[in-house]
Amino acid sequence: MNRFFLYLTLFSFVFGQGLxxxxxxxxxxxxxxxxxxxxxxxxxxxxxxxxxxxxxxxxVDDGYISRIVSNFSGFGKALYLKTNSGETALYAHLKSFSPxxxxxxxxxxxxxxxxxxxxxxxKSEFPVKKGDIIGYSGNTGNSFGPHLxxxxxxxxxxxxxxxxxxxxxxxxxxxxxxxIALTPLxxxxxxxxxxxxxxxxLFRDRNGIYLFPDTLSVFxxxxxxxxxxxxxxxxxxxxxxxxxELWVDNQLSFSIQYDKIPYNxxxxxxxxxxxxLYRQNMGDYQNLYRISGxxxxxxxxxxxxxxxxxSPGLHSIEIRVWDVAGNQAVxxxxxxxxxxxxxxxxxxxxxxxxxxxxxxxxxGAFPIKEATLYSFTLYGYADQKLELxxxxxxxxxxxxxxxxxxxxxxxxxxxxxxxANSMATxxxxxxxxxxxxxxSLHPDLKISHTDFxxxxxxxxxxxxxxxxxxxxANDNTFKVxxxxxxxxNVYLSEVIPPKNFLDVKFxxxxxxxxxxxxxxxxxxxxxxxxxxxxxxxxSQDKNCAIITNKNTVYRSVAFWIERVKKSAPIQGGFxxxxxxxxxxxxxxxxxxxxxxxxxxxxxxxHSKMAIYQYNQxxxxxxxxPTKNDRNKRVLSTSLxxxxxxTVIQDLSSPVIGSSFPAKGGHYxxxxxxxxxxxxxxxxxxxxGNEKTLSLKVNDKSVLxxxxxVKKEISYILPTLLTIGAHNITISATDRVGNTMTKTIPFLxxx
Numbered sequence: 001m002n003r004f005f006l007y008l009t010l011f012s013f014v015f016g017q018g019l020x021x022x023x024x025x026x027x028x029x030x031x032x033x034x035x036x037x038x039x040x041x042x043x044x045x046x047x048x049x050x051x052x053x054x055x056x057x058x059x060v061d062d063g064y065i066s067r068i069v070s071n072f073s074g075f076g077k078a079l080y081l082k083t084n085s086g087e088t089a090l091y092a093h094l095k096s097f098s099p100x101x102x103x104x105x106x107x108x109x110x111x112x113x114x115x116x117x118x119x120x121x122x123k124s125e126f127p128v129k130k131g132d133i134i135g136y137s138g139n140t141g142n143s144f145g146p147h148l149x150x151x152x153x154x155x156x157x158x159x160x161x162x163x164x165x166x167x168x169x170x171x172x173x174x175x176x177x178x179x180i181a182l183t184p185l186x187x188x189x190x191x192x193x194x195x196x197x198x199x200x201x202l203f204r205d206r207n208g209i210y211l212f213p214d215t216l217s218v219f220x221x222x223x224x225x226x227x228x229x230x231x232x233x234x235x236x237x238x239x240x241x242x243x244x245e246l247w248v249d250n251q252l253s254f255s256i257q258y259d260k261i262p263y264n265x266x267x268x269x270x271x272x273x274x275x276x277l278y279r280q281n282m283g284d285y286q287n288l289y290r291i292s293g294x295x296x297x298x299x300x301x302x303x304x305x306x307x308x309x310x311s312p313g314l315h316s317i318e319i320r321v322w323d324v325a326g327n328q329a330v331x332x333x334x335x336x337x338x339x340x341x342x343x344x345x346x347x348x349x350x351x352x353x354x355x356x357x358x359x360x361x362x363x364g365a366f367p368i369k370e371a372t373l374y375s376f377t378l379y380g381y382a383d384q385k386l387e388l389x390x391x392x393x394x395x396x397x398x399x400x401x402x403x404x405x406x407x408x409x410x411x412x413x414x415x416x417x418x419x420a421n422s423m424a425t426x427x428x429x430x431x432x433x434x435x436x437x438x439x440s441l442h443p444d445l446k447i448s449h450t451d452f453x454x455x456x457x458x459x460x461x462x463x464x465x466x467x468x469x470x471x472x473a474n475d476n477t478f479k480v481x482x483x484x485x486x487x488x489n490v491y492l493s494e495v496i497p498p499k500n501f502l503d504v505k506f507x508x509x510x511x512x513x514x515x516x517x518x519x520x521x522x523x524x525x526x527x528x529x530x531x532x533x534x535x536x537x538x539s540q541d542k543n544c545a546i547i548t549n550k551n552t553v554y555r556s557v558a559f560w561i562e563r564v565k566k567s568a569p570i571q572g573g574f575x576x577x578x579x580x581x582x583x584x585x586x587x588x589x590x591x592x593x594x595x596x597x598x599x600x601x602x603x604x605x606h607s608k609m610a611i612y613q614y615n616q617x618x619x620x621x622x623x624x625p626t627k628n629d630r631n632k633r634v635l636s637t638s639l640x641x642x643x644x645x646t647v648i649q650d651l652s653s654p655v656i657g658s659s660f661p662a663k664g665g666h667y668x669x670x671x672x673x674x675x676x677x678x679x680x681x682x683x684x685x686x687x688g689n690e691k692t693l694s695l696k697v698n699d700k701s702v703l704x705x706x707x708x709v710k711k712e713i714s715y716i717l718p719t720l721l722t723i724g725a726h727n728i729t730i731s732a733t734d735r736v737g738n739t740m741t742k743t744i745p746f747l748x749x750x
Contacts, residue, residue: 033163068105071116077705091135098134189219199285222307222335223288241322246306315337319331345358360397441462447584525537543578554589567646568620672720685735688708724748
């Protein structure tokens with residue numbers, strides 16, 4: 001194979017006597033190794049090619065071309081280089097191979113009568129030297145724009161981090177640490193007296209150290225997650241960090257390092273992210289812990305789980321983060337392991353301008369050291385943080401004074417901490433606020449599932465002084481659970497073990513005041529999935545089911561199905577079932593589960609029906625491969641996450657969005673070297689394979705390429721067309737069988 005010495009001298013990037021940079025396009029990349037995409041890891045680096053195609057790609061080392069592939073999805077047109085030292089370099093989304101390989105590829109297409117090629121070669125067939133041009137960058141396959149996806153794998157075909165495996169680049173920018181999140185990981189655990197995951201901003205001091213906003217109060221088993229990014233000079237992209245460590249009391253508690261990720265671990269990517277915050281679109285918080293039952297991955301560099309089980313008292317926390325160039329960022333803070341506390345609040349002085357409250361410990365012997373006051377409106381909306389006119393310690397009490405004008409027609413929330421740094425359950429006080437009677441309350445119930453249990457949250461809508469209780473019930477029995485008031489109109493249960501929801505049909509919210517009781521009932525059908533067991537969960541109307549397998553869950557999980565009253569609109573299709581929100585929405589599962597929807601008998605003879613799920617990120621309904629049991633009138637599919645699903649009938653055929661040549665167009669032969677046709681399908685979409693797409697030029701079938709992101713068919717004409725009339729015929733079939741065939745006539749003129 002010829003070498004282009006002058007070209008390489010001017011444009012290629014050579015790393016001394018080591019490995020060659022894969023392309024002359026740039027040293028910049030948009031995505032790096034290990035980037036977490038929820039359902040998989042990014043296994044290489046995406047090198048920028050200046051938003052265009054055709055840049056040479058080079059052999060990174062001496063070796064041979066071991067494989068070439070081409071398809072409509074995934075890597076598109078790609079080649080594999082096996083180095084003499086045993087590693088494999090993968091170049092994906094290429095426009096073309098080197099001339100010799102391009103001819104071999106063409107011969108394989110003709111032989112197979114297919115654009116899909118997957119050819120392997122021996123060591124002696126296509127040897128290359130470091131720096132040889134072996135192909136050209138492109139935008140084929142599942143690519144969102146021109147770039148070179150480059151992977152570097154070891155002798156076991158496990159992807160390595162290229163930037164730590166011989167392709168290092170200079171970088172002086174340290175990682176950026178944004179927020180931390182603390183998650184309760186046991187039933188009794190709490191963060192600042194709350195059972196829910198809480199996030200806190202980090203503040204950078206003059207020395208560049210990121211600091212916790214305050215000493216955080218924890219109890220029980222707790223995990224820390226961190227929201228962080230890496231940056232590089234001259235790039236606006238955000239990158240995955242390389243290494244992170246959690247140190248507790250100067251002892252290494254957890255460590256991750258992105259050097260290698262085997263392909264069989266990529267489906268575990270979701271376990272690296274804090275699930276509740278990720279599913280609520282709050283951002284990617286990377287877990288610095290691994291809960292029981294979750295697999296240890298190659299990036300986990302310590303046997304320690306990172307789950308904090310602390311003794312009473314203060315503990316130092318340090319998080320150390322590195323990028324692949326060795327730039328380090330550090331976050332520090334303190335947590336206090338303390339038993340949850342309670343306080344009582346009483347007004348002890350007032351005049352026309354101010355009011356003073358005495359805050360005293362209700363349980364425990366530790367004095368109150370600080371308090372923060374917030375005002376809320378009648379309907380429970382946070383109004384403002386109150387400025388304290390004065391505060392002082394009096395024995396174990398803390399006396400705080402605020403302006404009278406700030407409490408008028410407001411509910412005041414007291415957030416207090418004692419000298420043991422234990423955060424107390426919030427206390428609420430009001431004077432003159434109209435109270436809702438029990439009859440006028442219209443409570444709402446929200447259910448969330450943590451890794452270790454279920455939380456029930458009651459929102460009353462109006463402030464009430466009635467006591468509130470929760471009951472889990474079926475037709476014969478019930479069990480009462482206490483709740484705590486976390487905001488004026490919001491009450492939260494303790495963490496309830498998933499097993500307690502077995503056979504539960506109703507959740508009752510009970511209001512009690514002055515000897516009177518009012519119960520509000522919420523009907524819900526629960527089921528509990530266990531490892532190594534299968535289970536079936538039905539919706540309340542019996543028409544939707546979740547069926548778990550033996551590997552679906554890591555631990556006990558309560559499932560339920562909500563029938564959605566108001567959902568995202570469906571564009572173009574016909575909705576043939578209610579929308580069902582599968583729950584628990586926040587949990588990451590070990591394996592898939594089956595879902596089924598029974599459709600009405602009036603649709604028994606209908607065709608082209610399928611189950612669709614709502615993609616919250618893209619804000620659209622997406623097709624799911626669906627089986628139809630017509631005898632039982634049941635559609636079924638598989639999922640790995642609990643999303644909203646419904647049945648949609650798609651009767652619309654694909655359409656042509658644009659084409660070159662266009663219908664009736666006149667072109668000179670030299671201007672017509674490629675055919676491009678965009679195919680659109682608004683509902684089920686197109687799989688994009690040679691069974692669902694076809695192209696003919698002058699009534700002769702040709703082997704074309706398809707780009708699924710652009711939804712574009714392309715075909716490079718091997719020779720110039722003759723002067724005169726010509727036509728192209730395109731056929732496309734969507735995922736439910738709707739077919740479009742269209743002929744586009746055009747002229748080639750002198």
